[in-house]
Amino acid sequence: MSNKINSGDRDVASRMDELASAKKQKKQGGNDREKVLGKQERLPLKVHIMQLWQDIVAMVRTRRFKRGGAAIVLTVLFVLFVVLTNLVARGLTERYAVLSPDLTKNRIYTLSDVTKELLEGLDMHVEIDIIATEAACMNPGLDVDPYGHIPLATELIKRYAQYTDNLRVEFIDLGTYPGFLELIPEYRDSIYDYSVVVRSPLRSRVTSFYEMLPSLTASAATDSASVDIASSLTETVISSLIKTVTISTVPAVAYLDELGGGESVDYLLNELSINGYDIYNSYEFNFGYEPIPEAVQTVIIAAPQYDLTISQLNSLVDFLENGGQYGKSLLCFTSSISPDMPNLNTLLDEWGIKLTRNAVYEGDTSMHIPTLGSDVFYTTMHSSEYITDAITEKRIPVAGALELSIPRDTLGGSIVVNPILSTTSNGYVAPIGAEFTADSANPADAALRCIMAESTLYKTDEDGTQRRSDVIVAPVSLCSPDYIGAASYSNRAMLMRVCSLRCGITDESLDIESKTLTAVDFSVTNNAVIAVTVILGYLLPVAVLILGFIVFFRRRRL
Incomplete structure (x- = not known):
């Protein structure tokens, strides 16, 4: 009996121990879980990143993503290609003419x-x-x-x-x-x-x-x-x-505007200014009282309404002699409305050019400008340094020119006078203001009439260096806007060559015609450039990008 009781007590004790052990293990397990959870709470970012990376890897491995992802990658690459191409193309077209053809009319x-x-x-x-x-x-x-x-x-x-x-x-x-x-x-x-x-x-x-x-x-x-x-x-x-x-050489001319002439040479002066010439006006240097600026190579007188004073005449003489260095020029434009000017005529006479009071007419009707009188005609050009082959390809018209009387031989051994423009051998003259008609002209009076001439004074130094000064006389109508501004005539080219050579520019002057513009040129050019820029530079890349996203999201739904 006693043994059975003891055995039962041992069973009870054994069960009690098992329960206590289980309770202890349960408690220990709870502590371990708390430690793990606490560790997770201390590292939430790392765990989140790991899980996100695993999700991304899993998504990338899906077939659906591979198809949509390829579309978006290609889209981005294409957009980058278009943008870079636009940048490179713009740089190349601005740098190389062959890549930017002119398509205007x-x-x-x-x-x-x-x-x-x-x-x-x-x-x-x-x-x-x-x-x-x-x-x-x-x-x-x-x-x-x-x-x-x-x-x-x-x-x-x-x-x-x-x-x-x-x-x-x-x-x-x-x-x-x-x-x-x-x-x-x-x-x-x-x-x-x-x-x-x-x-x-x-x-x-x-x-x-x-x-x-x-x-x-x-x-x-x-x-x-x-x-x-x-x-x-x-x-x-x-x-x-x-x-x-x-x-x-810096080209520079002085215009003696205080002698009158007004707008008669405005176009020529404007052309000189456009071509980079320095333009001096006589009031800037007190002409006649102070020397003409040393920088000036050519003095221009145009259709003067007032004669030179004695002091002004002396100033011009000193300018042309230039202290024995020469290298200066006078360009005098004549006009039938100018009064008689004894002092100016004295200067021209000393250089071998006599300015008459006779108006010049052309008797050869083939040289007439249609619908105009015989005093408006195409000139005959003479061989000189101012008449080039390019100039002779076009004509040089004049109107109301005065006759110049020039010697046939060298004057005084050092001055040479040469004609530049004239009539044909059928030229006539009549006093300024007198009525003239070709029908009443006497054929015996027909002759070549000089209207533009150059007188050159040469001086040779002991070392053989040759110096020169020049006086050139021409009709002011050469500078008429109707003639000098017309591309079909050679007035501009000839006058610019005269000024260039007499101002020390010995190479060929630039002869560039103006560009003809039309409304079509403006609209086509500007609109075409704007349209191409907007389409290739902005609309096309944006359209491709949008299309790529549409393809991507559509395939994700598949």
Whole structure:
């Protein structure tokens, strides 16, 4: 009995121990879980990242993602390709002419062969600075550019850099770069918005977009408001200034405006200014009381209404002699409305050219300009340094010319007088104001009548160096806007050659015709450029990107 009881107690005790052990293990397990949970709470970011990475890897391995992902990757790559292509293409088209063909009707964005040769021969760095932002030049607004010319001129100027590594075109915003004016202090007060500065290590010149539209009245130098919006002088202006800032000689002329003449040579003076000549007016140097500036190579008198005073005559004589150095010239334009001027005539007589009071008429009807009188005719050109083959390809008309009497032989051993322009051998003369008709003319009076001549005084130094000064007399009608401004005539080319050679520019002058513009040229060019830029640069990449996302999300639903 006693043994059974003891055995039962042992069973009870054993069960009690098992329960206690189980309870202890349960408690221990709870503590372990608390430790694990506490560790997880201390590292939530790491666990989150690991789980996110595992989810991404799992998603990438799915077939659905592979198909949609490929689409989005290709889309992004294509967008990047289009953007980079646009950037590279823009740079290449601005740098290389072959990649930016001119598709306009009248080739208004194409530089002439004359300009290309000039650029290819540049041996020093030239910078063209446009005083405005590029955006302002391409969209100037009607208040600034009522003729729509500035965007066209800007595009043409940008193309200059395509033909040489020695030229750069820059857009200068004075608001962000005021220090630019310190580079050209001599023009500091002449710089405004839309000015164009052409500079080299030798010198600088300033013009503006408004100088690149020719004046219909040929009086741009006198603030004429009438402009020719059907043509552009952009290339003429820029190319001429490039040449001016790179040659060793600075061309300069003095116009004796106080003798009268008014607007008769405005067009010529404007052409000289456009070509970079320094223009002095007689009131600037007190003509007759002070010497003509030493920098001046040629003095111009045009259709004078007042005779020279004795002091002015002496000033001109001193100018032409130049202290025995010579190298100076006088260009005198005659007019039938000028009064008799004894002092001026005395100077011309001493140089072997006698200015008569006879009006000249052309008897050869083939030389007449249709519907006009016999005093308006095409001239006969004589061999001289001013008449080139290119000039003889066109005609030189005049009106109301006066006869010049010149000697046939060398005058005084050192002065040589040569004709430049005349009538044919059927020329006639009559006193100024007298009535003349071809029917009443006596054939026996027909003769070659000189209307433009040059007298050259030569002096040879002991070392053989030859010096010269020149007096050139010509009819003022050569400078008429109807003639000098017409591309079909050679008036401009001949007069510019006279001024160039007499101002020390011994190479060929630039002969660049103005560009003819039409409304079609403007609309096609601007609209085409804008459309292509918007489509290729913006719409196409955005459209491809949107299409890529659509493809991606559609495939995810499959």
